[in-house]
Amino acid sequence: MLKINDLHASIEGKKILKGINLEVKAGEIHAIMGPNGSGKSTLASVLAGREDYEVEQGSIEFTGKDLLELAPEERAGEGVFLAFQYPVEIPGVTTINFLKTATNEIRKYRGEEPLDAVQFLKRMKEKTSLVNISQDLLKRSLNEGFSGGEKKRNEVFQMAMLEPKLAILDETDSGLDIDALRIVAEGVNQLKSSENATIVVTHYQRLLEYIVPDFVHVLFDGRIVKSGTKDLALELEAKGYDWIKEEVAAAQ
Amino acid sequence: MSTIDKLNLKSTLLEQFKTFENTLNGKSQKPIHKIRQQAIQSFDGLGFPTTKHEEWKYTNLGKVLKEAYAFGQTSPLQKADIEQFFLPNMPKANNIVFVNGVYQPALSQIVSSEDVLVVKNLEEAYDTHTALVEPHFAQLANSEEEALIALNTAFVQDGVFIHVPANKVVEEPTVLYFINDARNENVGVQPRSLIVIEKGAQATFVDKTDTIGGQASFSNAVMEVVVEPNARMTHYKVQNDQPNASYVGTTQVKQASDSYYANTTISLNGGVIRNNLNIALDGSNVESNMFGLYMLTGNTHVDNHSVADHLKPHSLSNELYKGVLDGKSTGVFNGKIFVRQDAQKTNAYQQNRNILLSDNSSINTKPQLEIWADDVKCSHGATTGNLDEEALFYLRSRGIATNEARALLIHAFGNEIVDKIELEPLRIYLENLVMERLEVQF
Ligand SMILES: Nc1ncnc2c1ncn2[C@@H]1O[C@H](COP(=O)(O)OP(=O)(O)OP(=O)(O)O)[C@@H](O)[C@H]1O
Ligand SMILES: [Mg+2]
Numbered sequence: 059m060l061k062i063n064d065l066h067a068s069i070e071g072k073k074i075l076k077g078i079n080l081e082v083k084a085g086e087i088h089a090i091m092g093p094n095g096s097g098k099s100t101l102a103s104v105l106a107g108r109e110d111y112e113v114e115q116g117s118i119e120f121t122g123k124d125l126l127e128l129a130p131e132e133r134a135g136e137g138v139f140l141a142f143q144y145p146v147e148i149p150g151v152t153t154i155n156f157l158k159t160a161t162n163e164i165r166k167y168r169g170e171e172p173l174d175a176v177q178f179l180k181r182m183k184e185k186t187s188l189v190n191i192s193q194d195l196l197k198r199s200l201n202e203g204f205s206g207g208e209k210k211r212n213e214v215f216q217m218a219m220l221e222p223k224l225a226i227l228d229e230t231d232s233g234l235d236i237d238a239l240r241i242v243a244e245g246v247n248q249l250k251s252s253e254n255a256t257i258v259v260t261h262y263q264r265l266l267e268y269i270v271p272d273f274v275h276v277l278f279d280g281r282i283v284k285s286g287t288k289d290l291a292l293e294l295e296a297k298g299y300d301w302i303k304e305e306v307a308a309a310q
Numbered sequence: 311m312s313t314i315d316k317l318n319l320k321s322t323l324l325e326q327f328k329t330f331e332n333t334l335n336g337k338s339q340k341p342i343h344k345i346r347q348q349a350i351q352s353f354d355g356l357g358f359p360t361t362k363h364e365e366w367k368y369t370n371l372g373k374v375l376k377e378a379y380a381f382g383q384t385s386p387l388q389k390a391d392i393e394q395f396f397l398p399n400m401p402k403a404n405n406i407v408f409v410n411g412v413y414q415p416a417l418s419q420i421v422s423s424e425d426v427l428v429v430k431n432l433e434e435a436y437d438t439h440t441a442l443v444e445p446h447f448a449q450l451a452n453s454e455e456e457a458l459i460a461l462n463t464a465f466v467q468d469g470v471f472i473h474v475p476a477n478k479v480v481e482e483p484t485v486l487y488f489i490n491d492a493r494n495e496n497v498g499v500q501p502r503s504l505i506v507i508e509k510g511a512q513a514t515f516v517d518k519t520d521t522i523g524g525q526a527s528f529s530n531a532v533m534e535v536v537v538e539p540n541a542r543m544t545h546y547k548v549q550n551d552q553p554n555a556s557y558v559g560t561t562q563v564k565q566a567s568d569s570y571y572a573n574t575t576i577s578l579n580g581g582v583i584r585n586n587l588n589i590a591l592d593g594s595n596v597e598s599n600m601f602g603l604y605m606l607t608g609n610t611h612v613d614n615h616s617v618a619d620h621l622k623p624h625s626l627s628n629e630l631y632k633g634v635l636d637g638k639s640t641g642v643f644n645g646k647i648f649v650r651q652d653a654q655k656t657n658a659y660q661q662n663r664n665i666l667l668s669d670n671s672s673i674n675t676k677p678q679l680e681i682w683a684d685d686v687k688c689s690h691g692a693t694t695g696n697l698d699e700e701a702l703f704y705l706r707s708r709g710i711a712t713n714e715a716r717a718l719l720i721h722a723f724g725n726e727i728v729d730k731i732e733l734e735p736l737r738i739y740l741e742n743l744v745m746e747r748l749e750v751q752f
Contacts, residue, residue, distance in 0.1 A: 107707065149726075150723060151718055156705070163711060
């Protein structure tokens with residue numbers, strides 16, 4: 059589904075990604091871990107199409123298409139979804155209106171008829187109960203004055219509404235209490251199918267008890283330096299990143 | 311009467327005043343004419359403001375006044391010609407129509423009963439309702455310092471006097487339509503109105519200026535508003551005129567204790583527009599709201615000058631003006647808050663926020679606070695920026711194309727003001743105009 063090949067990217071002249079290789083197949087869950095500043099959010103942003111980053115080298119193929127050729131909105135149309143690490147607040151745009159527009163824009167991209175108000179509300183009701191988000195929150199301005207946890211939950215709700223093929227969750231678990239974490243994880247698991255895939259970026263093994271990954275990758279200094287199964291996450295939790303850094307240093 | 315000489319507008323107007331005086335005959339002995347005479351002297355002394363004038367630094371009237379305008383032109387416009395400018399979905403409204411600055415009772419329609427709403431020719435009311443007119447007319451709006459107020463006052467004749475007696479509630483909105491007939495030539499118009507809302511009374515007003523025909527218009531409007539103790543007035547101003555329609559308007563408001571006045575000014579189209587909104591909070595427990603939205607394109611210039619003058623303790627003024635500027639449009643915001651020594655426990659808030667959509671658009675914003683009392687809460691702020699790139703990316707990443715995403719953000723920005731409009735048909739009308747401007751439907 060997703061093939062990243064030797065991806066190099068920089069921002070404002072600063073090299074951040076230095077040769078990422080990653081393949082994600084339909085039905086898989088990949089976890090990406092790594093120390094602060096290693097480039098995890100950068101990778102997520104490049105996948106979503108943020109224009110501030112300059113891709114200097116490499117390719118990204120998504121369901122057979124050259125992802126780098128597509129605008130962010132086209133990527134969303136193709137089924138890419140990024141749950142932001144820091145969701146922005148947009149005063150004056152309610153989550154409901156925003157999602158209605160987003161849903162129908164994506165449907166338009168796919169050549170589908172727009173959902174009418176009744177169909178949209180039905181789907182909304184279904185998904186709100188899935189992620190246990192309050193209707194009141196959705197009537198408010200998008201993320202404005204939301205608590206950290208509410209913002210994250212709103213990201214998962216949007217994911218549930220838009221049903222992406224590839225969901226990238228950038229530290230969606232950070233700042234969540236254990237109940238919220240369970241709800242978020244349940245949301246992800248219920249949406250899981252043999253047709254779609256998920257990349258979870260996280261610092262905590264805790265999440266991976268609920269969302270069991272097929273692969274765990276360690277991103278360090280712009281490269282994936284180690285890949286393994288969920289046991290690697292346990293090892294990282296126990297030992298930290300120093301041993302990885304030493305391994306990398308020794309190899310150079 | 312005559313077309314203003316391009317080169318010497320001021321002396322032509324002074325000449326025109328003499329001609330006007332000669333037509334008055336016996337009426338020239340009336341007290342209202344003393345006021346006119348003083349006003350024309352002030353105008354003579356002051357002359358038109360230039361950009362050297364501190365308050366006119368960023369609004370160049372010279373550019374507007376170099377055109378020739380015929381002042382005092384009568385017009386054959388009929389109801390059928392002007393109905394196109396009427397606000398939709400307001401079947402039960404008091405429509406007060408001016409044509410070329412002259413109040414037209416025959417084209418107006420008052421649906422409220424006469425014990426609730428009194429509408430009269432201003433000069434006649436000076437005789438018949440002296441106790442209500444004399445203390446206020448030309449007393450609130452200062453001819454001594456403001457050349458354009460002086461000019462309007464000098465030629466005052468067929469203005470309108472609107473009166474809501476004590477404790478009456480006017481259920482229907484009252485809409486003042488200022489129609490300018492520029493079908494044959496450039497016109498200069500000077501509408502004048504005085505609104506007195508007596509103790510405990512309530513009313514809602516809209517004013518809207520429109521030009522018919524392809525020639526240019528120049529409006530010099532003055533409205534004086536008195537809001538007596540415990541009275542409420544909500545006032546909307548709609549500016550959506552043609553690109554060669556220029557406008558200078560002063561709304562001079564005086565509020566007594568426990569009164570409420572709210573002004574919302576929406577500017578979408580026009581030439582050079584200058585709005586002066588001056589409120590004297592002359593009582594305690596007064597509430598004044600000043601809201602504005604200007605969404606501009608082309609070469610439109612909108613200058614909003616406001617004054618909230620806190621004279622007595624325990625009052626609140628709240629001001630929020632928002633602007634979206636595209637094309638080569640330009641904007642000015644100048645908001646003054648005065649808190650006089652007596653005005654302890656004043657709350658005064660002021661905000662001006664702008665989004666510039668193009669490289670050629672610009673805004674000059676200047677908040678000005680002068681505080682002589684010590685126990686007050688005041689805040690002010692001004693921001694100018696581009697559309698929030700982070701927000702734009704967020705929306706695009708959810709599948710919303712750039713144009714739609716931009717429209718969604720601009721709409722949300724402007725809607726904070728439109729949303730405050732309590733008069734529903736007007737709010738819907740303006741929402742639609744804003745949508746049209748953004749060229750999308752949500
Ligand atoms: N606009 C920018 N200008 C300069 N450097 C930037 C910019 N944005 C990000 N960076 C740098 O890029 C590097 C990678 O950042 P990124 O956000 O991808 O890290 P991360 O792995 O997601 O970290 P965290 O775990 O803290 O979320 C950091 O050193 C960061 O300071
Ligand atoms: Mg990050």
